[in-house]
Amino acid sequence: MMLNAKASDDDVLATLERLDVQRDDPAKRVETVAEYVRLAEFIDPATPTGSERVAFILAFGPRTVDAPLDLFDRAARLSPEPDVVDRAAVAWASISIARGNLSGAEARLWETLRRTRGSGTTSERGACVNLARVLSRQARAQEALLVAGRACVLSEELGDTLGRAAAELASADALVEMGEATAGLARMDAAQARLAGIDHPAADALRITGRQSRLRALRGADRYDEAHALIVELTAEVESLSRGATVWLRGFRAQMHIDRGDIEAAERDVQVALEHAQEDDEPMIEIRVIQARIRHAQQDWPAVIRHGRRAIKAAERLRARLGYARFRLAALIPILREAGAPDVAQRCAELAAEERLQQIVAIDRCAREMPEFCVVRREDRELLVQTRTRFLEEQRECLAQLTTLLEVGTDPGNDRVDVFAPNDDGMVRVCAWCTRVATVGGRWLPLGHLMPPSGEIRVTHGMCAECRQDASQALPDDVR
Ligand SMILES: [Zn+2]
Incomplete structure (x- = not known):
């Protein structure tokens, strides 16, 4: 037995070494990746050699059912190569979302963002895209829209078409979650058009996750016949995940x-x-x-x-x-x-209200740590405003609870929630243009939807600095 095991270990080692040479040959790429993936459990990402193998799988390997999830997990923790750590973390999170592990994916993506923040790399962009997807699925659409917006900006800077499509798909997801299904569908179509003709495993993965998003959008837009046809098509594929x-x-x-x-x-x-x-x-x-x-x-x-x-x-x-x-x-x-x-x-x-309160704290913390997530893209602004009324209508009951919670703070001993910055009259300022709310520390955060119905928290309307700037740019010179 021992001998056999030893012999097979040697075989594996020999195969891996042969693949290490073979991977320089683009003609054999598909075959090489498939072999590496088959031997994933024998790859040790903590070593430089193993790390290079993971990098190759990340570049050319599958991101769907056949992806070596466990290897990506180990690489994200153990690789000596920072770039491999980040890319493996993003790939792991992306697959985990498809499999329904949202909290796990979220934790790892925040970790990755703290490391890659400001680097302008594909890892930073990938972390934003996937974080936006997680947030949408957790009914945290406002944050999702902002994070996806950040991903759009990063992909533009990188000149990355694939990334841009992924970011637009993530922002479309957020719109659907906000109840703007028709706008979401239009964005999805635009994103899929960008993907057309791109031959890359990540593009294939996007086409698949894109169809899941489309399904949610079709239901949101009451287009049941199309949704039904798509769900029949998707069931076997999703359930194999x-x-x-x-x-x-x-x-x-x-x-x-x-x-x-x-x-x-x-x-x-x-x-x-x-x-x-x-x-x-x-x-x-x-x-x-x-x-x-x-x-x-x-x-x-x-x-x-x-x-x-x-x-x-x-x-x-x-x-x-x-x-x-x-x-x-x-x-x-x-x-x-x-x-x-x-x-x-x-x-x-x-x-439900307690969760919303935690969300406010999370947005506030995120804004403090990563202010780049507070910038609303112009094309998203109007959609955010439109959603507000419906959201308040739907969530009236739980918002009333939120008011109570805001008055007493969170659990005793925990950080009290005092993110809203009232003016001298005790009124909370909301930007009438983008519905962001003035918070302690001078930031305007996208909390407009979460504000309890007026009367329970006293609200006054103002204009945030950015909207003021936009408005003044829109005016003819002599009026400005
Ligand atoms: Zn504003």
């Missing part, structure tokens, strides 16, 4: 069925999602929410309440982690009220 991807897709399908009133089909999909989900998965919150919506459609009130409680339990379990999916609980507030359980609805509102 991983357990997490299956949970996401089935949950999504179930919601589409509920929208169309096909409750039986929704139940079947939720069942499949449940079979693949694990209790402490982030998507568990969403699955419980979907179950409650199904029972709501059947007017089975006790079951609505039961699933509502389960959703709360899942959310409380996730509290220690990032668990941004908590915000999904906001969708339960009206139906739990209707089911005659105002106390359970109240708890949902509290948890």
Whole structure:
């Protein structure tokens, strides 16, 4: 046995060394990459030789189902080559998002951004693009739009068409999450047009993730027939990715069925999602929410309440982690009220509001650390403003909780949330043009959507420095 194992180790070593020579031959590139990937577990990214092999896989290898996720994970931690560390981290995160590991991806992307920030490299751009994708999926669309905007700027500077397409796709995702599905679809089409004719594994990966984005957009735009056709096409492909991807897709399908009133089909999909989900998965919150919506459609009130409680339990379990999916609980507030359980609805509102509060703290911290993320692109500004009314309407209940939380601060001992900077009259200033809010330290942050309905926090409208500059540039010279 030992001898055999030794002999096969030698074989592997010999094969790897042969590949190291062969990789200089562009004609054999596809074959070389495939062989490296097959032997991924034998590659040690902590050594310079191993690190070079990883760099080659990162440059030419697959980014989808067949990508060596574990090798990228090790390289992101152990490679002696900083560039390989960053690129492996971004690739790992990108694949993890597709597989449904959002919190893991987010943590690693922030880490990468802290390292690469201001470098103007493809790693910095890649980290921004993927971070924007994570934020969109976590219903943190405003941050997502800003981070994607930053990625657009970086790709322009790099003259990177592929990166530009990826960044536009990420910003389109954010728009869809904001409820601007039609604008999102237009941006997606533009991004796919940029991708046409680019022969690169990263472009292939984008075409695939782009279709998942398109699916969400089609549902958002009520274009169900097209969404249905696309979902049939995508199911096998997405479900081969991983357990997490299956949970996401089935949950999504179930919601589409509920929208169309096909409750039986929704139940079947939720069942499949449940079979693949694990209790402490982030998507568990969403699955419980979907179950409650199904029972709501059947007017089975006790079951609505039961699933509502389960959703709360899942959310409380996730509290220690990032668990941004908590915000999904906001969708339960009206139906739990209707089911005659105002106390359970109240708890949902509290948890959802608490998550929003954490988001404010996170945006504030991010703005302090990386002010480049506070710049709203002109083309995004109007869309942000449009979203505000609908957002306030939809989130009224949980925003009322937010007001209470803002008054008392967060958990005792934790940093109190005092990001809003009131003027002398105690009124919070909101820019009437871009809806950003004046915060302590003079920054204008994109928190407009999160402001509680007026009257609960006193708001006065102003104009931020950037909008003032834009406005003055738009005026003819003699008026300025
Ligand atoms: Zn402004």
